[in-house]
Amino acid sequence: MLINHRSETNSGKAKRLEQAEWYRHENFFPVVIERDIWEKVQQKLKAQARPANGNKAKHRYAGLILCKECGSPFVPMIRYWNGKRRVEYVCKGYHRNGKSYCSSHRVHEEVLDAAVQEFAQTMRVKMAEKQKELKQKQKMWALRKPVLDAHILLLQEKVLKFEQEIDEIVMEKLRI
Numbered sequence: 001m002l003i004n005h006r007s008e009t010n011s012g013k014a015k016r017l018e019q020a021e022w023y024r025h026e027n028f029f030p031v032v033i034e035r036d037i038w039e040k041v042q043q044k045l046k047a048q049a050r051p052a053n054g055n056k057a058k059h060r061y062a063g064l065i066l067c068k069e070c071g072s073p074f075v076p077m078i079r080y081w082n083g084k085r086r087v088e089y090v091c092k093g094y095h096r097n098g099k100s101y102c103s104s105h106r107v108h109e110e111v112l113d114a115a116v117q118e119f120a121q122t123m124r125v126k127m128a129e130k131q132k133e134l135k136q137k138q139k140m141w142a143l144r145k146p147v148l149d150a151h152i153l154l155l156q157e158k159v160l161k162f163e164q165e166i167d168e169i170v171m172e173k174l175r176i
């Protein structure tokens with residue numbers, strides 16, 4: 001839907017119009033995605049969305065971790081221990097509803113940082129190995145390519161020869 005004429009300007013001053021005065025154009029844009037798929041995607045996006053927290057501190061893992069027991073997201077909490085500030089993520093189901101809803105699950109941000117760092121390092125090593133394998137396969141292909149090209153050319157010549165023979169046989173049968 002396209003909506004126009006939401007405001008009018010008179011002598012340089014903009015005046016917002018009531019919704020009843022707006023111009024609405026139904027089905028203005030072509031449908032690219034079916035409505036039910038669109039709604040499912042929007043629901044998934046809302047479920048994955050990180051909470052907007054204005055000018056408050058941003059937390060790296062907010063909205064990304066889910067509790068395996070109850071499915072609630074983990075929320076960041078700032079804790080002070082021995083005069084040090086630390087962020088830990090707590091199950092929102094437990095935090096809001098207590099232990100009758102879910103048991104106490106929490107993880108410190110430093111632990112998550114270390115796990116992410118370890119995962120990134122592991123992936124870096126695996127990708128380097130895969131890249132090495134790919135380069136070896138490219139070299140092997142480069143070595144085999146001339147032989148395969150010659151074989152393809154030979155087969156194409158044979159196909160052409162067989163097609164000519166078939167044409168000759170068909171022409172012979174048509175003459176009879």
